[in-house]
Amino acid sequence: MTTDNRLIVCPHCRAINRVQTGREAEATCGKCRDKVFDDQPLELVGSTFDRHIAKSQVPTLVDFYSPTCGPCLMMGPQFADAAKTLFPKFRLAKMDTSAEQSIAARYGIQAVPTLILFKNGQEIARQSGAMNARDIAAWAKQYV
Numbered sequence: 001m002t003t004d005n006r007l008i009v010c011p012h013c014r015a016i017n018r019v020q021t022g023r024e025a026e027a028t029c030g031k032c033r034d035k036v037f038d039d040q041p042l043e044l045v046g047s048t049f050d051r052h053i054a055k056s057q058v059p060t061l062v063d064f065y066s067p068t069c070g071p072c073l074m075m076g077p078q079f080a081d082a083a084k085t086l087f088p089k090f091r092l093a094k095m096d097t098s099a100e101q102s103i104a105a106r107y108g109i110q111a112v113p114t115l116i117l118f119k120n121g122q123e124i125a126r127q128s129g130a131m132n133a134r135d136i137a138a139w140a141k142q143y144v
Contacts, residue, residue: 006057011042024088039087044095054121059144060091064114066098071130072113081133
């Protein structure tokens with residue numbers, strides 16, 4: 001009997017955990033014993049971005065935003081609501097482009113907010129402009 005597992009990076013200690021598919025909501029980290037996955041957007045920084053994108057087998061939707069951008073601020077609560085809708089099929093994360101300019105440049109972010117959907121370390125879709133929670137969820141689901 002084979003069990004379908006996928007790798008998920010712990011948001012607290014960055015350990016890579018093998019989690020049985022369908023059990024993501026209750027999984028705890030084997031290293032720090034904290035929850036591995038929840039329904040809230042994860043704030044990524046330069047030192048955590050690459051590990052979460054490259055090592056996690058859960059599709060990751062990243063909101064590239066700026067804290068001084070009006071549409072970004074309006075979309076923030078919508079993105080958090082979309083995280084609840086998409087959990088546990090997707091991990092949602094945020095990346096402050098003004099604080100992490102090198103990562104924004106690497107992905108050619110020219111406008112904020114920009115959503116990029118990553119799967120197995122690769123960009124699979126991109127969308128610029130503010131959206132509501134329903135549209136964010138529908139957009140992400142069409143690619144996975």
